[in-house]
Amino acid sequence: MDHISPVLWQFLVKWMTTFAIIPPEASTIAPKMDALLVFMTLVSIIGLTIVALLITTFSVLYRKDRNPQATQIEGSTLLEATWTIIPLGLFLIMFVWGSVLYFRIFTPPANAMNIYVVGKQWMWKAEHPGGQHEINSLHVPTGQPVQLTLISQDVFHSFSIPAFRVKREAIPGRYTTVWFEATTTGTYHLFCTQYCGTAHSAMIGEVVVQTPEDYKAWLASSTSGVSLAQNGERLFSSLSCAACHNGAPDARGPNLANVYGSKLTLTTGQPVLVDEAYLRQAILNPSAHITQGFAPIMPTYQGQISEEGLISLVEYIKTLNSNYRVQQTTNTTELLPEGPDKPGKSSAAQGGTK
Ligand code: HEC
Ligand SMILES: [Cu+2]
Numbered sequence: 001m002d003h004i005s006p007v008l009w010q011f012l013v014k015w016m017t018t019f020a021i022i023p024p025e026a027s028t029i030a031p032k033m034d035a036l037l038v039f040m041t042l043v044s045i046i047g048l049t050i051v052a053l054l055i056t057t058f059s060v061l062y063r064k065d066r067n068p069q070a071t072q073i074e075g076s077t078l079l080e081a082t083w084t085i086i087p088l089g090l091f092l093i094m095f096v097w098g099s100v101l102y103f104r105i106f107t108p109p110a111n112a113m114n115i116y117v118v119g120k121q122w123m124w125k126a127e128h129p130g131g132q133h134e135i136n137s138l139h140v141p142t143g144q145p146v147q148l149t150l151i152s153q154d155v156f157h158s159f160s161i162p163a164f165r166v167k168r169e170a171i172p173g174r175y176t177t178v179w180f181e182a183t184t185t186g187t188y189h190l191f192c193t194q195y196c197g198t199a200h201s202a203m204i205g206e207v208v209v210q211t212p213e214d215y216k217a218w219l220a221s222s223t224s225g226v227s228l229a230q231n232g233e234r235l236f237s238s239l240s241c242a243a244c245h246n247g248a249p250d251a252r253g254p255n256l257a258n259v260y261g262s263k264l265t266l267t268t269g270q271p272v273l274v275d276e277a278y279l280r281q282a283i284l285n286p287s288a289h290i291t292q293g294f295a296p297i298m299p300t301y302q303g304q305i306s307e308e309g310l311i312s313l314v315e316y317i318k319t320l321n322s323n324y325r326v327q328q329t330t331n332t333t334e335l336l337p338e339g340p341d342k343p344g345k346s347s348a349a350q351g352g353t354k
Helices: 006-018 030-061 077-106 212-221 228-238 276-284 307-319 322-331
Strands: 113-120 123-127 133-135 137-141 145-152 157-161 166-170 176-181 186-192 205-210 263-265 271-273
Touching: 006 030, 030 077, 077 176, 113 137, 113 157, 113 166, 113 307, 123 137, 123 307, 133 137, 137 212, 145 157, 145 166, 166 176, 205 212, 228 307, 276 307
Parallel strands: 113 145, 137 205
Antiparallel strands: 113 123, 123 133, 145 176, 157 166, 157 186, 186 205, 263 271
């Protein structure tokens, strides 16, 4: 951590990675996670040493031939309070320290760029906003917060990148997120850490961390030519969503422009925040939550659209927001080859939507 001497810390980390005690540290959170782990290990070792020493000393000092007659001790409040309060304090430090890290890992910064990851027996599929797809591999740039939105197509999986010290469950039917900022270029392991069937151990891959320039080049060379939002637009028309959602005042369905990030009121009077998860649910399970002022006429699309299709639809609906276009420009298009080269990154436009 910051309070330990940096030289000592570097030495320690070097030693631990050389002897494969910990994986390399390749994200901003990794050293912070390791500091907590080192603290916990030290406390355990010190505690173990004290207990082992006391047991040995007492067994020797009070053995039977030196103390044939047992002395009855009725207890000592001071002693008991001491060995309760000191460990309690130590555990509370770990608790608070751990919670701070936990909230940091699961609260992405507003300027994070989003990559979708779909898990299925037995592979990981990553979908970049520009339409780049990869299987069992994930390309990310250094120095840029990356949020992963995870979902599973079948059973529970868990997406883990040890070198980044992050891991998150991929759950069927629900989006989960995790974020990181890679610091060091290189290739790192990617695992599924939730037993998910016969070929679970083969559900592995690699994370390729590149400089922003190399990442840009990679995006350019692996583009499918159709971004997620463009693919979503196609689906939107081929599934005839526009028959009801055409934005006209007398349309049978609500106008979807600016719906992402807004607060809707349901017929029950309950307010809901429209995020990615809500959009996905609204398409699959429209009758579960009816927007006030509308009839429950939207058909369910359960089983008709793949997870990738849903992701595309969600991304398309997001682009219908006037302010999202700005946000998308600052988040992803600057990383895309065709994006204009801007001198300064502005994060001011990103406040409103989440
Ligand atoms: C038959 C007309 C109809 C069709 C077709 C239709 N919808 Fe809807 N949709 C509605 C109505 C009415 C609502 C509002 C009532 C509700 O929540 O179910 C709605 C609600 C929604 C919502 C929730 C947002 C809000 O403002 O309530 C989303 C998102 C949505 N539809 C997306 C889609 C997508 C994507 C498709 C195509 C795959 C589609 N809809 C097809 C009628 C339709
Ligand atoms: Cu798995």
